Amino acid sequence: xxxxxxxxxxxxxxxxxxxxxxxxxxxxxxxxxxxxxxxxxxxxxxxxxxxxxxxxxxxxxxxxxxxxxxxxxxxxxxxxxxxxxxxxxxxxxxxxxxxxxxxxxxxxxxxxxxxxxxxxxxxxxxxxxxxxxxxxxxxxxxxxxxxxxxxxxxxxxxxxxxxxxxxxxxxxxxxxxxxxxxxxxxxxxxxxxxxxxxxxxxxxxxxxxxxxxxxxxxxxxxxxxxxxxxxxxxxxxxxxxxxxxxxxxxxxxxxxxxxxxxxxxxxxxxxxxxxxxxxxxxxxxxxxxxxxxxxxxxxxxxxxxxxxxxxxxxxxxxxxxxxxxxxxxxxxxxxxxxxxxxxxxxxxxxxxxxxxxxxxxxxxxxxxxxxxxxxxxxxxxxxxxxxxxxxxxxxx
Numbered sequence: 514x515x516x517x518x519x520x521x522x523x524x525x526x527x528x529x530x531x532x533x534x535x536x537x538x539x540x541x542x543x544x545x546x547x548x549x550x551x552x553x554x555x556x557x558x559x560x561x562x563x564x565x566x567x568x569x570x571x572x573x574x575x576x577x578x579x580x581x582x583x584x585x586x587x588x589x590x591x592x593x594x595x596x597x598x599x600x601x602x603x604x605x606x607x608x609x610x611x612x613x614x615x616x617x618x619x620x621x622x623x624x625x626x627x628x629x630x631x632x633x634x635x636x637x638x639x640x641x642x643x644x645x646x647x648x649x650x651x652x653x654x655x656x657x658x659x660x661x662x663x664x665x666x667x668x669x670x671x672x673x674x675x676x677x678x679x680x681x682x683x684x685x686x687x688x689x690x691x692x693x694x695x696x697x698x699x700x701x702x703x704x705x706x707x708x709x710x711x712x713x714x715x716x717x718x719x720x721x722x723x724x725x726x727x728x729x730x731x732x733x734x735x736x737x738x739x740x741x742x743x744x745x746x747x748x749x750x751x752x753x754x755x756x757x758x759x760x761x762x763x764x765x766x767x768x769x770x771x772x773x774x775x776x777x778x779x780x781x782x783x784x785x786x787x788x789x790x791x792x793x794x795x796x797x798x799x800x801x802x803x804x805x806x807x808x809x810x811x812x813x814x815x816x817x818x819x820x821x822x823x824x825x826x827x828x829x830x831x832x833x834x835x836x837x838x839x840x841x842x843x844x845x846x847x848x849x850x851x852x853x854x855x856x857x858x859x860x861x862x863x864x865x866x867x868x869x870x871x872x873x874x875x876x877x878x879x880x881x882x883x884x885x886x887x888x889x890x891x892x893x894x895x896x897x898x899x900x901x902x903x904x905x906x907x908x909x
Contacts, residue, residue: 530566554612596712602626608661608676613642681739683891704803706811706824797864
């Protein structure tokens, strides 16, 4: 049994770590993290682990052993709550209940005069979140087992809406249920290996970004999850080849057809054909690579205490793959993608997230200098990449 003084110490240390990471800066969010303990929402996790600033804790896995629900790392939770800018008395909708910890923080932010509605498509996840919230005495939170894409019209309109799952598209239900001038914060999948937590302000029927930050979340589940572009692959890694240990990776690839996935697996199984030091990586290199080059790809390792990940390009027709992993570039098969990656990294300009803007509208916008991403409900125009190649339109 952990004493209250010890728990207060854990919460205080977490807040200090969040401030040091520049993930937390406002007094209301600081007080919320000081008031709400995390460990009751992740039973079975050692207390020290529960209060690690960068510790995402998986709670449910699918049949492949891939996490489908978790308690997100406090660092990204704090950033997204700061972006949401919740005020006392507001009504908040949360898409993805998870463990209930984020809903408890929201409950503290809206106070007794506010209300929080949390939705989750998974009945077991919703039930567990409700139990955790009841255990800690969080008030003003209603957890519903429901497809979050649909929102909750019964409790609308909402002043704030936050999604804690990766979204490939934006639900028109959320926009309709959001007040004019209200804020929507969601992890937006812009391409393989590029998910941004974006704070949007509602302006009429459109959304205009106000701020954004890098993040990583599990994708939305249900019929509106977007294209199924994830596939399991295996890779013999040079650092463990002598031990004959096979590492398991999940690949996020545009147009994940069976033929393309088979080619990808064959390239990885064939091993690295060339390894080289990466050029000096300028800020935002990954944003430019994913948004301005065709056929981006993201690989991340499943399991392990410090899972690795890599971003690169994959050309199945030329049987070529190149990945930027840490400070190295590794190439598989033909060197076509290696040459493209090196060219992009050596000629690209730095890209500051503060200079990026995303406009989301129900119809494609014609911006000469924007990267245009087609989506079924809200098309996205990404500006501020300093590209001189004109607009690129993609439905990846």
